[in-house]
Amino acid sequence: MTIHELTRADARRIAVRAQLLDAHRPDDLAEVVRGLTLLVYDPTAAVAPAADLVVWSRLGSEYDPSSLATALAEQKLVELRGVIRPIEDVALHRAEMAAWDEPAPGEPAWRDRLREWVHDNDGFRLDLLERLRADGPLRSRDLPDTSVRPWRSTGWTNSRNVRQMLELLVQRGEVALHGRENGDPLWDLAARVYPDDVVPVAEAVRLRDERRLRSLGLVRPGVLESPAGPVGEPAVVDGVRGSWRVDPAQLGRPFDGRAALLSPFDRLVHDRKRMAELFEFDYQLEMFKPAAQRRWGYFALPVLYGDRLVGKVDATADRRAGVLRVDAVHEDAAFTPAMAEAVDREIDDLATWLRLVLVRR
Numbered sequence: 001m002t003i004h005e006l007t008r009a010d011a012r013r014i015a016v017r018a019q020l021l022d023a024h025r026p027d028d029l030a031e032v033v034r035g036l037t038l039l040v041y042d043p044t045a046a047v048a049p050a051a052d053l054v055v056w057s058r059l060g061s062e063y064d065p066s067s068l069a070t071a072l073a074e075q076k077l078v079e080l081r082g083v084i085r086p087i088e089d090v091a092l093h094r095a096e097m098a099a100w101d102e103p104a105p106g107e108p109a110w111r112d113r114l115r116e117w118v119h120d121n122d123g124f125r126l127d128l129l130e131r132l133r134a135d136g137p138l139r140s141r142d143l144p145d146t147s148v149r150p151w152r153s154t155g156w157t158n159s160r161n162v163r164q165m166l167e168l169l170v171q172r173g174e175v176a177l178h179g180r181e182n183g184d185p186l187w188d189l190a191a192r193v194y195p196d197d198v199v200p201v202a203e204a205v206r207l208r209d210e211r212r213l214r215s216l217g218l219v220r221p222g223v224l225e226s227p228a229g230p231v232g233e234p235a236v237v238d239g240v241r242g243s244w245r246v247d248p249a250q251l252g253r254p255f256d257g258r259a260a261l262l263s264p265f266d267r268l269v270h271d272r273k274r275m276a277e278l279f280e281f282d283y284q285l286e287m288f289k290p291a292a293q294r295r296w297g298y299f300a301l302p303v304l305y306g307d308r309l310v311g312k313v314d315a316t317a318d319r320r321a322g323v324l325r326v327d328a329v330h331e332d333a334a335f336t337p338a339m340a341e342a343v344d345r346e347i348d349d350l351a352t353w354l355r356l357v358l359v360r361r
Contacts, residue, residue: 004235004246011218011237011278012307013255014246018217019268020058021304023256029067030086032058033077037215039068039084040265043183046287046299047317047324048354051084053263061353072179075193079177081170089211091197092204097173099201118168120149121161128165129174129189137178137188140166206231216267218246220274240277257306259342261313261350269302269309281309281332296330303329305339313347317354324356 006014013022020026020035032055033039042050052065068084071077078087101115118125124147131143140162147161157164166187169175176193178186199207209224209231216223221243224230232245262269264285269275275283283302286294297314304310314328326347335343351358 001234003243004233004251006218006235006237006244006246008237008239008278008280009307011235011240011244013257014217014250015268015274015278016217016257016304016307017253017255018215018247018250019266021258021260021262021268023258025060026058029055029059029063029071030076033071033084034086035215036267037085037089037211040267040270041079041082041084042265044287044299045317047263047301047315047350050263050265054266056350056353057260057262057266061349063353078193079180087195088197090194091199092208094173094194094198095201095204097171098198100172114168117149117151118165118172121147121165124148124161124165125169125174128162128169132175132187132189136192137186139181139184139186141184143187202226213245213247214249217250218244221245223271237278255307257304259339259346260304261343261346262302262304264299264302266302268304275309279309283309283312297327300330303343305342310335310339311343313343315347315350317356319356322357323359324351324354326358326360328361 016022020032026032026035036054039051039054044050047053048056048065051068052063055065055068056063068077072079072084075087077084078090079085080090080093103112103115124145127146128143132138143162143166145161147165150159151161151164152158166175170177170190173190173194175187176190178188178193180186205225209226212224213219213232218232218235218237221230224245230245233248235244235246236242237244269281269283272283275281281302283296283300286296286300287298291298296312298316300312300314302309302312309332311332312330313326314330315324315326317324329343329347348358
């Protein structure tokens with residue numbers, strides 16, 4: 001079997017192109033979501049919510065965030081366990097949802113504890129389902145807590161019995177997130193949200209692996225799920241230890257890059273180890289650090305130029321004042337005039353999209 005030998009530049013270009021961040025921009029929201037396979041839901045809006053910022057990075061200021069809300073309301077897209085997916089992809093998870101009660105060989109002990117908690121509170125589970133059947137969709141605060149054994153945790157979920165049960169009923173395929181109302185999740189019966197299609201587990205795992213590889217371009221073998229044999233083709237990257245799987249459709253294609261500002265949650269940088277190995281880029285999301293310990297800013301946006309990650313933009317959207325404040329543009333290496341101009345255009349476009357006045361410090 002041929003093992004593809006890639007340079008770091010080859011690998012970076014495959015990753016950038018697979019993430020729809022080269023010069024050939026996608027046409028619309030549907031193409032972006034299907035190409036990326038998912039959008040991470042995170043409401044942090046220091047600049048813009050994560051899902052919207054990721055789509056803007058691909059489409060530019062023509063992207064209207066209301067189109068995402070509309071697609072979710074019309075159930076063309078669905079939010080499933082913290083990520084937004086095409087509605088048809090739910091079929092790739094339904095078989096595992098249906099088998100949630102069945103212990104799997106080698107599974108961690110905490111999975112069995114989850115099942116025990118649900119079984120001990122079966123009356124509570126049925127009460128929630130009946131209330132949703134009669135009155136859904138509903139917010140969690142509108143649902144009764146009839147649990148007989150409270151949920152115990154050392155974290156924020158302690159005694160949040162309704163929310164914890166809802167999350168587990170999502171995993172069981174009985175409840176689904178119908179949408180959001182002013183940011184609050186609205187829950188409903190899964191049968192009223194999800195299509196009826198179900199893909200058998202083995203085929204679903206293979207299809208999920210194929211879509212994951214297609215959206216990322218190349219991955220470490222351990223990122224893939226299938227025990228029946230990995231998708232893609234084997235590869236090595238010059239100067240990087242270990243093996244990779246590469247999407248053969250990405251091999252040998254020309255590359256035309258551009259500048260882009262990325263969300264800290266963007267899939268190009270979400271795997272920080274892969275980011276460091278392929279892009280040799282130093283980056284951390286610093287929003288949880290004390291201000292004095294931040295190097296780049298509260299919500300610094302990684303800067304892509306061509307096939308390199310070249311800096312960070314420290315930007316904050318102050319909606320009350322009506323301004324996009326840019327406190328710094330951190331250059332990992334000195335920008336050429338062409339790089340500086342391209343990055344400035346992206347900053348201008350970001351302000352235009354947000355409908356804020358750009359203020360640089």
